[in-house]
Amino acid sequence: MSNLFVRKATGMVRSWSVFDAFIYAFFSINLVTLGFYSFSQMYYFSGGMIPALIISAVFIIFEVVVYASLIAVMPRSGGDYVWQTRIFGGSIGFILSITGWWFTLWLWTPIYGDMLRQIVLTPLLGAFGLQQAAVWIAGQGNALFVCSLLTLVFVAAVIFMGMKTYARIQKYSFYAGMLGLLIVIVLLFTGSPEQFKAGMEANSAAYFGTQAGVHDATAAVGVAAGAGTPLTGGSFFLIMLTLPYLVFFNLWPNWGATLYGEVRGATDYKRNFAGMAWALIATTALGILFFLGVSKTIGWDFYVQANGAWWNYAWGYTTEVPPLPVWPNPAMLAVFLTNNRFVQIVVLLLMSTWWFGWAGTLFLSSTRVIFAAAFDRLLPEKAAELNNNGTPVNAMLYMVVPAILVSALYAYNLLGFRTITLAATQGIAIMYFGTAIAAIVLPYKKKELFEASPIAQMKVAGIPLITVAGVIFGGFLAFLLVEWFFDPWLNPDFAPAGLYGISLANTNSVIFLLVTYGLAAAIYYGFKARRKNEGIDLDKVTAEIPVE
Amino acid sequence: MTKLFFATDIHGSDICWSKFLNAGKFYEADVLILGGDMTGKAVVPFVHQGGSNYKVTLLEQNFQITNEDEMTDMRKRVRSRGYYPYLTNPDEISELDKDPNRVHEIFKQEVLKVVQQWMDLADKKLDGSDMKVFCSPGNDDMDEVDDIVRSSRRVLLVEGLVTPLDSNHEMIASGWSNRTPWNTEREEDEDQLKVRYEAMISQLKDPKNAVFNIHVPPYKSGLDEAPELDKDLRPVLAGNSMIPVGSKALRAAIEKNQPLLGLHGHIHEGRGTMRIGKTLCINPGSMYEQGTLLGAIVALGKNKIENFVLTSG
Numbered sequence: 001m002s003n004l005f006v007r008k009a010t011g012m013v014r015s016w017s018v019f020d021a022f023i024y025a026f027f028s029i030n031l032v033t034l035g036f037y038s039f040s041q042m043y044y045f046s047g048g049m050i051p052a053l054i055i056s057a058v059f060i061i062f063e064v065v066v067y068a069s070l071i072a073v074m075p076r077s078g079g080d081y082v083w084q085t086r087i088f089g090g091s092i093g094f095i096l097s098i099t100g101w102w103f104t105l106w107l108w109t110p111i112y113g114d115m116l117r118q119i120v121l122t123p124l125l126g127a128f129g130l131q132q133a134a135v136w137i138a139g140q141g142n143a144l145f146v147c148s149l150l151t152l153v154f155v156a157a158v159i160f161m162g163m164k165t166y167a168r169i170q171k172y173s174f175y176a177g178m179l180g181l182l183i184v185i186v187l188l189f190t191g192s193p194e195q196f197k198a199g200m201e202a203n204s205a206a207y208f209g210t211q212a213g214v215h216d217a218t219a220a221v222g223v224a225a226g227a228g229t230p231l232t233g234g235s236f237f238l239i240m241l242t243l244p245y246l247v248f249f250n251l252w253p254n255w256g257a258t259l260y261g262e263v264r265g266a267t268d269y270k271r272n273f274a275g276m277a278w279a280l281i282a283t284t285a286l287g288i289l290f291f292l293g294v295s296k297t298i299g300w301d302f303y304v305q306a307n308g309a310w311w312n313y314a315w316g317y318t319t320e321v322p323p324l325p326v327w328p329n330p331a332m333l334a335v336f337l338t339n340n341r342f343v344q345i346v347v348l349l350l351m352s353t354w355w356f357g358w359a360g361t362l363f364l365s366s367t368r369v370i371f372a373a374a375f376d377r378l379l380p381e382k383a384a385e386l387n388n389n390g391t392p393v394n395a396m397l398y399m400v401v402p403a404i405l406v407s408a409l410y411a412y413n414l415l416g417f418r419t420i421t422l423a424a425t426q427g428i429a430i431m432y433f434g435t436a437i438a439a440i441v442l443p444y445k446k447k448e449l450f451e452a453s454p455i456a457q458m459k460v461a462g463i464p465l466i467t468v469a470g471v472i473f474g475g476f477l478a479f480l481l482v483e484w485f486f487d488p489w490l491n492p493d494f495a496p497a498g499l500y501g502i503s504l505a506n507t508n509s510v511i512f513l514l515v516t517y518g519l520a521a522a523i524y525y526g527f528k529a530r531r532k533n534e535g536i537d538l539d540k541v542t543a544e545i546p547v548e
Numbered sequence: 549m550t551k552l553f554f555a556t557d558i559h560g561s562d563i564c565w566s567k568f569l570n571a572g573k574f575y576e577a578d579v580l581i582l583g584g585d586m587t588g589k590a591v592v593p594f595v596h597q598g599g600s601n602y603k604v605t606l607l608e609q610n611f612q613i614t615n616e617d618e619m620t621d622m623r624k625r626v627r628s629r630g631y632y633p634y635l636t637n638p639d640e641i642s643e644l645d646k647d648p649n650r651v652h653e654i655f656k657q658e659v660l661k662v663v664q665q666w667m668d669l670a671d672k673k674l675d676g677s678d679m680k681v682f683c684s685p686g687n688d689d690m691d692e693v694d695d696i697v698r699s700s701r702r703v704l705l706v707e708g709l710v711t712p713l714d715s716n717h718e719m720i721a722s723g724w725s726n727r728t729p730w731n732t733e734r735e736e737d738e739d740q741l742k743v744r745y746e747a748m749i750s751q752l753k754d755p756k757n758a759v760f761n762i763h764v765p766p767y768k769s770g771l772d773e774a775p776e777l778d779k780d781l782r783p784v785l786a787g788n789s790m791i792p793v794g795s796k797a798l799r800a801a802i803e804k805n806q807p808l809l810g811l812h813g814h815i816h817e818g819r820g821t822m823r824i825g826k827t828l829c830i831n832p833g834s835m836y837e838q839g840t841l842l843g844a845i846v847a848l849g850k851n852k853i854e855n856f857v858l859t860s861g
Contacts, residue, residue, distance in 0.1 A: 003605035005591040005644070005651050008730045009559075009688045011774075011816065012589060013781050020786035074838055086840075086860075164776065167788035256788065265608030275786070375820050375858050384820060386770050390792075449838055452625045454607035535847070536857045545567040545574045545841060545861035 015268055021256075021275025022282075023174045028255035028361075029283045031290070032177065032354035033115050036330055038248040039287075041421075043225070043308035045499070047239035048232040050288055053250075056243050057284040059476040060250055061277060063432070065469035066439045067254040068273040073442065073453040073466070079365075080435045081372050087438040087445055090542050094378060095520040100431025101369040102399070103516040105362060107424040109403040110410035112359050113148030118327040120352040121147065123335075126207030126326070127345045135208055138326040140314070141412055148407035151359060152400050158360035159367065160391050166360050173357025180350025181286070184334040187347075188293025191337040196297050199336035203344075207332075208325055215302070217323035222305025225312035231291060231300045244483040244500050248425045251432070253280045255361070265454050290330070298333055306333075316413060363399045370395040377536060378527045416508035419501045423509050426484050426502055427516065429477055436474035439466050549854055550714040553577035555843035556763070556813030557686070557834035560588020560630035560659070565666050567841040567861055572679045575845050575859065579713055580679060583813040584686015584723030584734075584763035585834075586666075587659045587693065588630040591651075594622070596637040606631075629837045632658035656690060663693050667700035674702040680713075682706045686723035686763040686814065687734040706761070708744070710751045716850050717808070718758050720748035725764040725814055726795045729781055742797040755805040757851060760827075765812035766799035768792040769822045771831035774815050802827050808853060809846060819858065828853050835860075 006012060029035075039049065070083050080100065085093030117137050125134035137143050158166045191199075197215050204210040211217075229242075253276040294303045306328035313322050331351040335344040371392070374384035387393045409417040443450040443464040450456060450464070458465040487503035502509040528538050553571045558564035565586075572580050594602045594613070602613040604622055607629075613619050626633045634654060636644075644651050670681060684707040685693045697705040704711070706721040713719050722744060724734045736744075745762070752758050765771035772794030775783040783789075793815065802810055802824050810829035812818075819833025819842060832842045841861045847854035 003593060003595075005593070005655070006589055007652070007655050008732060009589040010585070010725075010728055010730055010732055010814065012730060013775070013777060013783055016783040016786050020784070020788075024786050024788060074835070162790075164789040164791055167785040170788070171785060256786070267608055371820060377857050381821065381823075384770075384822070386822065390768055390770065448628060452606075452628045452839070454609065456607075457609045457611075531857070534855050536845075536855055538857075540575070541845070541857050541859040541861075543861065545570050547563055547566045547570070 015271055018271050018274050018278075020171075021272065022278050023171060024256040025253045025276045025279030026283060027170060027174060027354075027358050028252040029250045029279060030354055030358045031249075031283050031286050032181065032331065032351060033119060033358055034249040034252075035283070035287055035290075037111075037115055037118070038245065040307040040327065040330075041311055042242060042245050043222070043227040043229055043304050043311060045229045045234075045238070045242045045245070047234035047242040048230045049242070050232050050291055051234065051239050052242040052246050053284050053287050053291075055239060056246050056250055057280055059243075059473070060247075060253065060280055062469045062473040062476070063251070063436075064253055064273060064276040064280060065465065066436060066473050068269055068276065069455050069458075069466035069469065070435070070439055070442075071272055072269045072455045073446075073450060079368070080431055081369055083438050084434050085542060087442060088434070090376075090538060091521075091524055092434060094373065094376075094524045095517060096431045096434040097369055098373060098520040098523065099516045100428045101365040103402075103519065104424055104427030105366050105399065106403045106406040107410070107420070107427070107512075108362060109151060110144060110148045110407040111421060111424055112362055113151040113407060113411075114144060116151050116154075116355060116359070117143065117147040118329055119331070119355050122326045123207070123329055123332040123348045124345070124352070126332075127335075127341065127348055129206070131207065131209045135325050145408055145411035148411060149404070151362070152403060152407075154356075155360060155362045156396060156400060159363065159396055160389070162390070163364070169360070170357045173353040176350050176353040177357060180331070180347055180353065183347050184331050184351065185289060185293050187334045187337045188290070188297045191297040191334075193297060193299050195337055196299070196333070199339065200333065202339065203336040204324055210324060214323045218309050218328075219302055219305045221309035221312075221322050222302075222307070225305075225308035225317070227305040227308030229304050231295055240479070241483070241488065241499060244480045245422065247429070247480060248422060250280065250283065251425060251429065253277070255365070266458075269454050269458075293334075294330060297337065298330070303328070303330070303333075315418060363396070366399050367392055367395050370398055373523075376542075377531050377538065378524060415511075416506070417512075419506055420509045420512050422484065422500050422502045423512055426481070427513070429480055429484075433474060433477040433481065436470045436477055439470035440474060441467075443467055550579060550717065550848045551575075551577045552579040552581055552713065552759075552846050552848065553843055553859075554581045554583065554761075554811045554830065554846065555832060555841055556583025556811075557585040557816055557836060558582070558630070558841070559585055559688070559834070559836045560627075560632065560662060561836040561839060562627045562662075562666075563839035564630075564836050564841045565669070568843075569670055569673050569681075571841065571843065571861065572677075572681075574861070577845060578680070580681045581719075581761060581811060582681070582683045583761065583811060584684055585688045585813065586663065586683070586685055587689050588632055588662070589688070590631045591634050591655055591658055592626045592631045593634050593636045593641055594619075595641060596635065602635070604633075628839050632662065634658060656692065659690065660692055660696060663696045667696055667703055670703050671701045680704070682711060682719070682721070682761075684721040684723045684761060684763070685734070687725040687728065687732045689723065690733050708748065710748055713759065713848070716754075716757055717848050718752055718754070719761050720745070720752065720758065721761040722748070723763040726793075726797070728793075729777060738795065738797045741795055742800070745797060745801045749801060749805055755807055756826075758805075758807040759809045759811060759848075760798075760802065760807045761811040762795075762798055763812065764798060764814045765794040765818060765831050766802055766810065766824060766829060767794040767796045768799065769794055769824060769829055771812055771818045771820055771822055771829060772815050773818055799824070802829070808848065808851075811844070821856070821858065828856065830856065830858070832858055 081097035309322040487498040773790040776789040812831045816834040843859045846856040
């Protein structure tokens with residue numbers, strides 16, 4: 001029996017496939033780029049990586065609930081910027097979102113560039129026998145800067161070709177990347193430590209010209225660097241201390257969530273939730289599988305030691321190049337289990353698609369927030385201009401030009417920029433914190449809006465689910481922020497000094513935050529004053545019109 | 549200088565209509581213009597269960613109504629999303645399931661009832677003020693809406709007309725769109741739209757100082773980006789793939805005539821502003837389901853736009 005009659009009207013679309021939503025969320029918490037990269041940097045923790053993965057996923061499920069709920073109440077509205085503006089007013093929404101979705105993404109550029117070379121270029125150059133080029137591209141300074149510029153060229157190309165084309169590239173990348181990962185996992189589970197050691201000796205010499213005994217020498221350097229993160233175990237406290245680093249990888253299942261359309265009922269809400277939640281669960285499961293495979297064949301201790309050897313050098317705690325002079329890319333280590341160069345190249349190419357299917361969205365949210373701010377007259381009208389091809393040239397320049405500057409600072413480690421890698425996560429987490437608070441208060445501050453939404457009846461012990469999820473996710477973010485700002489391990493005698501590197505003791509990090517938030521505030525209040533002179537009261541244009 | 553307020557696609561939302569009528573005073577505008585698509589998309593049955601009890605399913609959530617206060621509250625909730633409450637019983641629902649024509653009749657009856665209420669409210673609220681209110685129903689609005697709007701003393705139906713806004717500016721208006729996948733009430737091929745636009749443009753005294761209040765946005769303006777759909781009307785690639793769906797005939801008309809301003813709607817997620825040559829095109833977007841009236845304030849000067857801003861009220 002019908003409980004709703006709809007008529008033919010524009011926009012009456014059917015729900016999209018949960019699997020499609022899953023793919024984009026799955027690529028946002030990208031195991032091979034963000035995952036492999038951040039896992040490798042976590043070589044000096046004392047909490048087990050597998051329990052840390054599971055516990056972080058449990059917290060992040062509540063993030064998924066928060067975002068799926070906000071989409072249900074305010075769909076197609078522009079995401080964090082609009083949600084916060086509607087709940088808190090213009091200034092907070094603008095400053096948090098502009099910083100989180102735009103300025104912080106400048107810092108992600110050299111990080112994406114670093115992943116491009118370590119995941120794609122270095123292993124492939126090595127596989128093709130270009131030893132010197134492979135080692136050069138993995139090096140510091142110029143190589144990283146060049147790769148950051150290559151990243152920007154790729155991102156600009158994606159913006160030029162448009163999301164219609166890139167969304168298809170992403171889907172093909174998903175299938176190719178999954179095939180590559182499947183082969184890597186099979187190699188890890190079917191190989192043995194002896195095979196790996198022999199394969200590494202032979203192949204790393206062929207790829208990068210390493211000396212005999214590279215395996216043991218790498219392990220020794222790693223031990224000296226303080227490598228010791230366990231696979232399992234560690235007290236709950238120690239596991240919790242790993243989470244502020246681990247979220248660099250998995251805090252993003254909601255990355256494409258603001259694209260989600262009209263939610264016409266509890267079923268659509270559940271579909272949106274399922275797309276993101278399954279991506280988180282699947283990625284976590286794959287991460288655990290990957291760890292177990294590494295442990296079986298590469299050896300957990302060696303994996304952590306090789307990472308320690310590389311990052312201790314890359315972060316500048318030693319100037320001595322490690323025996324393996326490149327990042328120990330686990331996919332590359334896995335293909336060392338076969339001596340068939342063709343198979344190696346095919347697998348490395350397949351694994352490269354994880355980067356190409358993911359990196360194009362670097363500035364996707366930035367473009368949206370720049371457009372939204374320009375439409376709100378908080379940026380020049382030209383910021384949202386399209387050229388004849390439909391490309392947002394000016395918005396692209398707003399992203400690319402500062403990103404080149406930040407990439408140079410990062411690549412050449414000027415002003416200690418390389419120490420603030422995690423600030424790239426911190427800036428977005430601060431914005432998420434604002435959204436979590438907005439979610440908590442929404443049912444009370446916008447009562448009518450909430451009660452006429454598809455989630456009005458979703459309650460836990462009489463409290464709206466969105467509020468409960470907001471408290472848990474907000475509490476988790478508060479924990480992360482406290483840990484980041486008041487790092488519990490600041491002993492300068494150890495390297496690295498501090499677990500996360502972005503505490504208040506790191507003046508570079510503090511300056512970065514102050515500059516970005518200060519810039520956002522200056523833009524907001526500057527344009528507000530300018531518009532007032534032009535006769536536009538920006539407070540009024542976002543105020544609610546009385547109904548009576 | 550004339551200050552106009554433009555909103556569109558309010559799709560049956562009582563809250564948005566009330567806000568629209570109050571927007572003139574709130575934003576100190578001289579003219580109120582409502583773009584197309586005034587009417588809602590869904591009827592929600594309130595199924596009688598005996599006595600004072602009704603069962604309502606809103607957004608796939610079941611509610612039991614047991615008294616008059618709950619009934620009032622639920623009606624308000626349903627109307628706040630632009631849907632139409634319809635009191636019925638299980639027998640009638642069973643019949644309606646088998647009779648789409650009867651469902652269509654009920655839709656028409658409920659839609660027109662609300663449009664009439666809106667016109668009555670406008671006449672009452674704006675009585676004694678000198679606020680001008682213009683309206684041109686959109687592609688989702690049935691023909692019968694026009695007659696009801698025509699009957700209003702304060703709301704002027706401007707579909708297909710050249711309407712003076714002040715001594716310097718005229719406005720052409722149409723709610724007709726190019727073809728959509730839904731085969732809606734007012735849509736036609738691009739060549740027919742071209743004829744429709746030219747018929748109005750040819751009557752303009754000064755096209756360069758005109759306002760083109762055309763429901764559909766111009767093609768490839770960025771204001772017309774909508775999710776790409778498959779043959780089953782399902783967004784492909786989880787909504788990541790956006791494509792332009794605006795009118796090519798309108799784009800050509802704007803490029804040729806270069807009016808001062810284009811006011812558009814139709815694509816709710818297409819909120820934004822864009823220049824096509826010298827023409828400022830605006831689609832304020834729509835968030836009617838949330839009771840938020842998205843709009844645009846534009847100050848028209850002689851031969852130029854003095855200023856403009858998108859609003860969220």
